[in-house]
Amino acid sequence: MLMFDFIPQIPISEAVQWLTDWITNTFSFIFNPIRNQFGDFMNWVADRLYDIPAIIIILLVAVAAFFVTGKKFGLAVFSLVGLLLIYNQGLWEELMYTFTLVLISSILSVIIGVPIGILMSKSKTAESIILPILDFMQTMPAFVYLIPAVAFFSIGMVPGVFASLIFATPPTVRFTNLGIRQVSTELVEAAEAFGSTGSQRLFKVELPMAKGTIMAGINQTVMLSLSMVVIASMIGAPGLGRQVLSALQRAQIGPGFVAGISIVILAIIIDRFTQNLNKGN
Amino acid sequence: MPVIKVENLSKVFGKNVKQSLKMLDSGKSKEEILRHTGDTVGVNRASFEVDAGEIFVIMGLSGSGKSTLIRLINRLIEPTEGHVYVDGEDLATMNKENLRRIRREKLSMVFQKFGLFPFRTILENAEYGLEVQGMDKEEREKKAKASLDLVGLGDYIHQYPEQLSGGMQQRVGLARALANDPEVLLMDEAFSALDPLIRKDMQDELLDLQTKMQKTIIFITHDLDEALRIGDRIALMKDGSIVQIGTPEDILVNPANDYVERFVEDVDRSKVLTAENIMKRPETINIDKHGPRVALERMREVGLSSIYVTDSKRNLKGFVTADDASDARKNEIRDLNEILRTDVPTVTRDKPMQEIFEIIHNTPVPVAVVDEGKLVGIIIRGSVLAALAGEGEVNVNV
Structure with missing residues (x-):
């Protein structure tokens, strides 16, 4: 009907399919070792965490919460009760896996995101190229990332981390860029006027000034990682998300609720920790 | 050259x-x-x-x-x-x-809004110029301290800029600029x-x-x-x-x-300058806390023959003279109110100097500059003359 009907359908989906296949085949020599070694490493971390008696971890977290929040009892009590509840529900091992995934993807996101953010803040060209890519990364439905993740890294924790990286890194990049650009002109001038080199200006003035903003970005990244790690259970990432998924598949509201509430508890603890670390400095 | x-x-x-x-x-x-x-x-x-x-x-x-x-x-x-x-x-x-x-x-620079690094202590701020040169810590601390001493901030080195008043912050800015000589x-x-x-x-x-x-x-x-x-x-x-x-x-x-x-x-300086430009920081005593003895002591310290009296909120109450205070002490009067004189010559901040000239001519005590009842400064004859002569402030006591 439409006047554009004479144009045949453009084969975007075929092209992307082809590209993904090509990348998978061509770079399998990179992807395979990453999948194996990195997967082993993550399993190793999760296992070591699981080796530590739960009660010790719970107490350590509670004590840390007490100090991080400036010697207030709120978060400490919440952590204690919340983690004991997860343990009581028999989800401790799943919790350790989820935590490992969040920890490692967040660390990688920060390692990748902060330098990119710095690059953006220093170069208008870089900013104008990277910003739309970030928009793209954040608006694409998260599930879509699972597909190439599986193609590259098969199933398990590693593709979960990969998908989480794409989904959760943008806030760190954005906030790093913003934080550095917001440093007042006078302070930048002061740094310059006393003969700072570019890196002295960055490390001695700009990054310390931008720290609060960057930490806010990292907080967001960590929370997004957590949400992605749950979704990544669909491609076989172990942890609390898998409990939710299996409850969903069997329509069991009870176990689904228990796993869900465990994720919420973990989310609150992580969020308050990262926020207070920021404030404390 | x-x-x-x-x-x-x-x-x-x-x-x-x-x-x-x-x-x-x-x-x-x-x-x-x-x-x-x-x-x-x-x-x-x-x-x-x-x-x-x-x-x-x-x-x-x-x-x-x-x-x-x-x-x-x-x-x-x-x-x-x-x-x-x-x-x-x-x-x-x-x-x-x-x-x-x-x-x-x-070249060193001092900035309008001070340009101090808020996350660094005063000492670390003063060190900045030396630090970027790669000078080792001990030496640059020594130089920065010397520079801070020079501007009178030697006791504040471990504070942070926000803990200091504007004037002190700018001294830090000056010390930072002077540290690398x-x-x-x-x-x-x-x-x-x-x-x-x-x-x-x-x-x-x-x-x-x-x-x-x-x-x-x-x-x-x-x-x-x-x-x-x-x-x-x-x-x-x-x-x-x-x-x-x-x-x-x-x-x-x-x-x-x-x-x-x-x-x-x-x-024409007498037209341009107002009370605010030529006033000096007032020497005062507090009526709620001090008596004639303190008043006398303070006057002797600063070499004045009278002193202004305020309450704890710096509201101007009046003044006492050295003679009255000395009599009061002899007669063992403790309360300043008994010797307080309230016929105070006052002007506001924006009073042109020309008009102050008239007032100061007819009064034996410094003129009080008040802002909504609070004492903000005093004007003595010496500073009026000095300002007229275009020499700025000269320390002359009345």
């Missing part, structure tokens, strides 16, 4: 720089260039020389290009055209590395953010320091009084151009053109 020599220095902000420069050369005005090319002329072919140990003030209203000019001198802003020679080396054309060396060793200090409206009494203290202190250090100072200000007070020579700027350079007296007596004349004609 002059320490700083600025030659035909121009800055044009915009996209049609070449065309704008051409128009500048053919004598077109800032407005014409803006209309024609869309470019803004920041500084228009400025030339001057500054000798060693001189305080050179660049003075102009906002938008006159003075802040741009000072930033062209240490190349925080890239010049469009012209040269800046520091000890014979041309800053405008040198490479980044040499520029850094000059900035580290020869530069030849030239660039001071960009350094005292403009401070309130009037503190600003005067800082001006005095700068002059004191200058007699000891003999730095070459380029000082930017929009305040003519400040310029007249501290400048050895003054350059007046308008619309990006320097319209006159001369000693304060030159500028007052032989204004180069109408603009300068209009600028300085109001400097």
Whole structure:
């Protein structure tokens, strides 16, 4: 009907399919070792965490919460009760896996995101190229990332981390860029006027000034990682998300609720920790 | 040889720089260039020389290009055209590395809003210039401390900038600039953010320091009084151009053109200056806490024959004289209220000096400057005379 009907359908989906296949085949020599070694490493971390008696971890977290929040009892009590509840529900091992995934993807996101953010803040060209890519990364439905993740890294924790990286890194990049650009002109001038080199200006003035903003970005990244790690259970990432998924598949509201509430508890603890670390400095 | 020599220095902000420069050369005005090319002329072919140990003030209203000019001198802003020679080396054309060396060793800058790093202690702030040179910690701490001692902040080294008052923060800015012992200090409206009494203290202190250090100072200000007070020579700027350079007296007596004349004609000082400009910090005692004995002691300390009395909120209550206080002590009167005199000569902050002259002539005690009932300063005869003579404040006791 439409006047554009004479144009045949453009084969975007075929092209992307082809590209993904090509990348998978061509770079399998990179992807395979990453999948194996990195997967082993993550399993190793999760296992070591699981080796530590739960009660010790719970107490350590509670004590840390007490100090991080400036010697207030709120978060400490919440952590204690919340983690004991997860343990009581028999989800401790799943919790350790989820935590490992969040920890490692967040660390990688920060390692990748902060330098990119710095690059953006220093170069208008870089900013104008990277910003739309970030928009793209954040608006694409998260599930879509699972597909190439599986193609590259098969199933398990590693593709979960990969998908989480794409989904959760943008806030760190954005906030790093913003934080550095917001440093007042006078302070930048002061740094310059006393003969700072570019890196002295960055490390001695700009990054310390931008720290609060960057930490806010990292907080967001960590929370997004957590949400992605749950979704990544669909491609076989172990942890609390898998409990939710299996409850969903069997329509069991009870176990689904228990796993869900465990994720919420973990989310609150992580969020308050990262926020207070920021404030404390 | 002059320490700083600025030659035909121009800055044009915009996209049609070449065309704008051409128009500048053919004598077109800032407005014409803006209309024609869309470019803004920041500084228009400025030339001057500054000798060693001189305080050179660049003075102009906002938008006159003075802040741009000072930033062209240490190349925080890239010049469009012209040269800046520091000890014979041309800053405008040198490479980044040499520029850094000059900035580290020869030029230091003090900023209007202090430009202190809030996450660093006072000591660490003062160390900054030495730190980026790669000096080891012990040595740079020693130098930074010496510099902080010089400005009277030796006891505050472990505080953070936000814990200090504005005046103290600017002392830190000054100490930071002095720590690497530069030849030239660039001071960009350094005292403009401070309130009037503190600003005067800082001006005095700068002059004191200058007699000891003999730095070459380029000082930017929009305040003519400040310029007249501290400048050895003054350059007046308008619309990006320097319209006159001369000693304060030159500028007052032989204004180069109408603009300068209009600028300085109001400097019939008794008309321009108000109570606020010439008041001194008052010596007071607190009626809620002190008695005649303290009053007498305080007067002896500062060599006054009378002293003002306020309550804890600095509301002016009156004054007591030394004679009354001394009698009171003999008669063992404890309450200041009994000897308090309330016939106080008061003026507001904005009272012109001309009118104060009348008042101060008829009263034996200093005139109180009040703001909504609170005592903010006192005016003594000596400072009125000194201000009239154009010499600034002189410490004379009544």
